[in-house]
Amino acid sequence: MKKILYIMSLSFLFFSCTQEMTLPSKDASELEIASSDGVTLLNKINPSAETTLIDREGEYDFVFTSNKPAASESYLTLASRTELTNLVTEYNRHLLTTEYAILPETNLEVNAVKIEAGKSTADVKLTIKNFDKLAFGFYLVPFKVNFEGKTAIHMVKVFKDGAYSALSPNSKKAMPTLASNCVLRTEPMKMIGYIETNDWDIRNLANFVLKGSKKPVFDYIVIFAANMNYDPIKKRRYLHFNDKLEPFVKDAVRYTKPLKDRGIKLIVDILPNHQGVGFYNFQSYNEALDFVKELKMWADKLGIDGFDIDEEYANYSVLPSLPTKGNQSVFYFMRAFKDIMPDKLLTLYDYGHSLSSFSEDEDTKKKVNDFIDLNWSDYNITSGPRAGISNHKYGNLSVEGNLRSYYFSSPTVYGPTLRSRAQSNVTNCYGNFMIFNIRGTEIKPNNSGVSTAAQSLSYITQVFYGEDAEFNGKYYVGQNGL
Template structure:
């Protein structure tokens, strides 16, 4: 059963690119020159960690202390789009006013990194010699983890200041934003016997994801759901920059920009919160990237979102792409595999799951290439043909505990008799307790297709009894859609 598309209402993610040239036509080879530098000459700011204009540093906490940072320092260099004919020099400075600019553009809520938490040294006299395109010396930012407070997301904008020499400063890459995410110490866990996972999708156009808090195992008080997928961000195409980008509609934007209200309570109970990525009828998706550069650009966009909103991962939903339309390439054999591989490389500790649906052209043919498989890079896959037993065929994923062979549409579930039969088939065939539950609402009682009433907690209890030896209790504290 297909889900309906997201309404296109509001943009929230801005991605910077120097210039994009025309696409190549060899869709099975990876051309790293797909995105070329501008022919105009200007100076921009480059950091030593990545090629983006945002650097995200994640803190590790224990008790009341910040114990480690993913990076405690980085260097910043002046770069030019082509070698300069005469030497230039300049400096970089922090600009606290840009925190508001960033938050407004990205719908985030970062706090200015306090001066006690960093030092910025060697930030003047950065020089680019004649014939060169990068400064030989760099400014050095060092972070002081002792000055960081748990539960705060910090941002430090550093921008190019005065330049001596005849060259313009870039207007869109003259700032590097250093984000420092400090989580709260949290020992809560949803771990249950057997390690099986209950995956919940929530159509945030209709329903509040906080309703996942209503269902807990009766004796242990453990949350029934392990992963909550926010459905969904869209993959759109930017005709000016000639590349795909991530788009949020009004509802998704409201959830992410108010993470303290809608995301943190779930994470505080041990649940993982992920963002589903859904194609959007614009000819682009997961299966038609034509260059390693294009893949990396898209992956960095996604990673930035995961870091900005402190999410626990992503879900790949390869529906509605309409590959080969809108002037876009058809699918190719390598795109999906290399994309998931790159996702895993840049987000090694995040959840990457795959929504397996019959519309997805990537499976199983396009999920394996040159000895690599999608299955070796993802954590779970589950089928989206609701209310029936069907085993996803995902190359490279053989652990049956990570394969969801049954899913239930909670807004229109099948009868409990049919449900119980399907669940028993799942267990008999050894596919464990990894189930996908679609679109939880505020009410426990729902109407079945035959017009009778049923309680969702009864369905959850059947699975919980079978796999965990416990019933599920509904706490009856419904959360309305209030955004």
């Protein structure tokens, strides 16, 4: 398979116009909040926040604190524009990106701050303005102040996004009108989009919205992929993010915010990696539990909403000491997953496994349907859910958008096929439709502002929701530079 000028309101505030990864013990927060000699600059509403993330115009309150009172009447001074620009450059370097830009001077105002003799704290007000004139993207305000030779810094991130109306339990997409005989259908059709992160950026899928309602087209976005690797020294499997995913690991909020704001769930595909471990050779429930605890650590750290079982490329012969255990091994994993993360999604890609409607956990006698939240077929498969998954959790006729000039590059040619496949899922009372890896070259709007992928997706969204799709927001360049 898947083959924010700092404009000073008072003149006395000085402004100068002239590889293998494991869970890090420290991350970008080292650059986001810093103090020197006992001074801090914190968000007044949320003083424990490592950064302040802003996505609208308004006033924001901060508190400067020193562990020593001012010897005489003093003023906070802001670092020079040059120094602030250098901080943005260093921040980008630390996070392996060039995406953060310094907020333009016309979009920010900071009040002047006087600290009276004998005082050690002061309120600082930061105002974001002219937000409607900002281009889409992420901006950085390295909020750095100096006081009696001491320095405090707090990173403020400003995010300007495209237009959307978020999904929620009280705000859903429309139900399909086709095949109203599906009496058990209680939810709108769900759209699942995988992204090959070695090439493309997951956020682009979030910017597909329905033209009228502005609801997101995709309900779930799947990162393809993190790997199930094996540590021969510790003799345990672990989750591995390759170098292309390192920016996500270092600064997950930049990737997850556009999704979470829209109500989209983020799932990480777990793909074996030719190292002799996969979903079929967990030797016991406890071994599966150990791996799932690591998954939970990553989910909590990065804001992941679920994980996808993708049984490929295990190469079990590499580790004869861990023989395969049949379907019971998969049940060990599924049971451990729901025991540790009952609030997280567990999904299943129908490929490489031998689970069926007859399969059951030998300990609990539960079936696959008791553990799996969503399931979709391999490409072009028309048959129903072979693992006994309920129809409302299932989707067939999955589409590979990975190939050049395939499905999403020529809407008039391939659109009817996409529409037919969408109609098939509705007619058969299935609940979802999976698309793997739409190429960024088809997603990116052309000089006329038209996304051919959006045109193609419209053949699907018209069937599911009665609306066309559009690309609305910033296009994010992928790891391949396109």
